[in-house]
Amino acid sequence: MSEQLKQQFTKRIVELQKRIDSIHHDFANGRHADWSEQAGERENDEVLNALESEAKIEIQQLSNAILRIDNDTYGYCGTCGEAINEQRLAVQPSATKCIKCAD
Template identity: 80%
Template sequence: MSEQLKVEFTKRIVALQERVDSIHGDFAEGRAADWSEQAGERENDEVLNALEAEAKIEIQQLSNAINRIETGTYGVCSECGENIAEARLKVQPAATKCIHCAD
């Protein structure tokens, strides 16, 4: 089970890194000469920056989850030491706290 999770998390990390690389490619294309187009591009840049930030956070969380799998602490609440419910891990695979401690 833990090896399967590591594979799933690694695949997700690769997909997220590809997204970040794609965002960097969009930024590298440069700006249009037209002022109105530039305004639209700036708005797009804000969205791309937010998507990139979210992807990087998820990459870090999944990397940390892989480390916890390797050390045998995955699924254990970092706060109280109890097991994190499977349902919570399905929804938030990188969770570090049980539902009670996360509040």
């Protein structure tokens, strides 16, 4: 089970890294000379920056989850030490706290 989770998390990390690479490629294309086009591109840049930030955060969370799997601490609350509900982990695989401690 833990190897399957690691593979699943690693696959998601690869997908997120591809998204980040695509965003970097988009930024590298530069801007149009037309001022009105540049305004639209700046708005697009803000969206791309937000997507990149979210992807980086998720990569870090999944990497940390893989470390917890390796250390046999995955699925246990970092605060109280109790097992994290499987339904919570299904929704948020990188959860580090049980629902009681997360509040």
